[in-house]
Structures are given as structure tokens and as C-alpha cells.
Amino acid sequence: MSESVGESVTAAILVIGDEILSGRTKDKNIGHIAEYVTALGIDLREVRVVPDVEDEIVAAVNALRARYTYLFTTGGIGPTHDDITADSVARALGRAIDVDPRAVAMMRERYAEGELNAARLRMARIPEGAALIENPISKAPGFMVENVIVMAGVPSIMQAMLDAVAPRLRTGARMQVETLDAGGLAEGSYAEALGALAGDHPGVSIGSYPSFTGGGFRNQIVLRGRDPAAVAAAADAVRALLSGLTSDKAPI
Template identity: 65%
Template structure:
């Protein structure tokens, strides 16, 4: 993996989830979470996640907008054998290149399918934009592809994960994003919100967020801190623990 130069800004990324089945609620998107965790482990900042329908104009617009803004765009969905799998065509249109059956992709499909099984529908999965590199997958053999800074992967989670294993080592890596979680328990967010903001402003390079959860015991809050700087993260976490201890002590004296 490539290491960023000293002082270079971390690589950034967006996820573009493509598919009517996601927007209709019939299928749950689990790919974004997997990609987010994967990128965090290698130090790539995921800045945006977007879902679009199986509409060529919408996909083209989203791809062009996102690829101009981020280091990488990772798409999932829409590269299967059916008529509504239009991602490859839309990405080719976004880049202004031709698309056609790729001999490399056909060879991969022949590893799984006989000539009789390799019907026109399955051959659709071998249509690759001109100039793209293939993204291999060990599960079904049908490849994704990588063109410019856009990485096109399958929507089926197990296949997408196999493709991430292929492309992940090729992404520009950076310092891992470290995370520390501090339990705030039943202390209301309104009690610590202002001072938490002061801590966030005072600790450069540390992001701080408060997240409530609803349990059988009532609302419980967690404060999550993220940073690439181990020392800054530890100092900010200590600030938060000190704040919560003060609030708990005040509550105990009432």
C-alpha cells in the first residue's frame, strides 16, 4: 500500500449505493457500514454516502459530482445480469467512454459457466467501460471495475466484500482513525452539550459526538471521540471523563 507523503491530507471517499430495492425498503443496505469500517481501518476518510435509484441520469450525475469532490468513489449495486443493472453503462457515460464486452471479463466468467450457460444475460456482466481495470471477485467470478477514481462493485454483500479485499490494498492508506467511547449513562445530553462543544473546539484533530440509545433502563448516552492522533485522543477522552464525573458529583449532591 502507498503511504501518503508527510503533511499530505488524508484520502477521502464517498459511497454511492445504487438500486431501487434499497430505496423501496425491500433490501437493507449493509454495504455502507462494511465499507466505512474498512476505510477507517486503512485511514481513508469516508465523507459521504448516497443512495440513488436505477436511473441512468441520476447515476451519471452522482458519479460526476462525487468523483470531482473525493479521492475515491465506491459504488455498490447494478452490475448484474438483468435489464435494470445499468451501473456500468451509466459510469461509462459519466466518463464519456465506450462500453463493450471485455475479453478479460469473458475469460473470468468462463471459469464458472459453460458456453451453454454463458447466455446473453450473463454476458452483460462482462460489459466494461473502455480503459477500466477489472476488480476481481473470488465468489462469483463476475468482475467489477475501476476507472479513474471510481470503483464499481457488486451489491450482494459477500461479493462486495470480496471485491473490497481486492481493491483495499491498492488504496492510498493513511494513519488509522482511532476511536474511544466514553459512557455517559443517564446524564442528559443537555447537561453536558455546551462544555462538550468547548472540549471539541479545544482539541484540534479530534471529532467528538454524543449518541443516545434507548434501552429497557431508559435513555443511555455515549460520547464517541475519533482522531488519528493518539495523544490528542487520550487527552480529549480524559477531558470528557472529568466533565462527566463533575456532573455526576453535582447530581449526587442534590
């Protein structure tokens, strides 16, 4: 893993699967990847969900890989006919694809002689020139080709693959985050002033997030930036703003 000082390292996630779009499967991977890469200093900028349709996967892969440093995909690398991610990525990158002996060797650690049937060997189909991503759980690997990182959709397997591929990634400066509790102050009582304050601190992202807890609304203001001094200065300004306000009866 190498850190790119002063350079923005960005990423997108492409979630692939009809079951996600239908609601049958509830995605658990986006939040995990977002938190994981943010901790590495990689900015997650976009998430898309597409069906198991090759043309749509190809179009999304080509759009996102051109726009961001890395593209993470999840889903569609299993043994069934609708698992078409590997073939779609190969097509998007203009690469040949076939059963990879390295992937077969990994899978033999799990499957006995004769169990690697044609369906299971679909999981060993890897685009030409790709680096494999180890899968300690079910052994069928993911892969990284150019800046596209292809992982399983099963959360536990995806998480293991993410751990395996992380050391290969370029990273940026870590994001500094400060969270301030606005208590019972309603957003409407500080929204205008907070907007002006945000304009005075352009290097810091400032957001207000309400929640309903304990029978009432509470608000938190979250500040994010890569310059610790800039985040600290903005936080001091927000504290000064909040200290000069009194709560009202409006919830927001």
C-alpha cells in the same frame, strides 16, 4: 496499498437501485464499507442513493468522483435490462464500453460452454482501460476506472470485491478512537460544557450518543482524531468534565 502521510484520503459511496429506494431491499453495504475504509485511514464523507436511471447515475458519479479521492458504487452490474451501472460509469468518464475478454475468461470458470448467453455477457461489459476486480463467488468481476470503484450489490460479493481492491488504494493515517461511558448522566447535563470542550480541541471530533438499554438511558462520548496525543488530551478533559457532574432524573 500506500499510505499518504499528512494527506487526507476521502471517499463516497453511491448506492444504485430502485429496490433500495422502494424499501424492498434493505442496504447492508454502507455500514460495511464505512467501517472497512475507516480502518484503512480513508474518510467516508458522503453517501448517495440513486435509482436505475442513467442520467441520475451519471450526474452522481461525476459529482462525487470530482469531490473525493475514491468513489465506491454498489449495485446494478447484473445480467438484466435494469443493470446499467457499467454503461453509466463509462458515459460519465467518456469511455467506450464493450464485452471484455478478461472478464469473459473469469466467467468461464463458472459457466459451461453455451451458458454464457447474451444476458450473462452483460456482466462482462467493462469500460475501456478499467482494471478488473476479482469476484471469487460468482466470477463476474467488478472494475476500477480512474478513481471509481464499481462493485456488486449482493453483500457477500461486494465484500469479496472490497477485499480484492483494497491493496490498490491509497490510505491515510489511521483514525484513533476513544469511547467514554457517561453512564447515567443525561446529555442535557453536560451538553453545554462538552460543546465548549470540543472548541478547545479542534483536532478531535467529539460526539455524544444516547442509547436505551437495561430499562434506562445511557450515554457514550466518542472521540476521534488522527493525533493520538490530541485524542488522549481531549479524553482526559472529558473524563474530568464527567467526574464533576451528578446524574439527574431527566433521560436526555
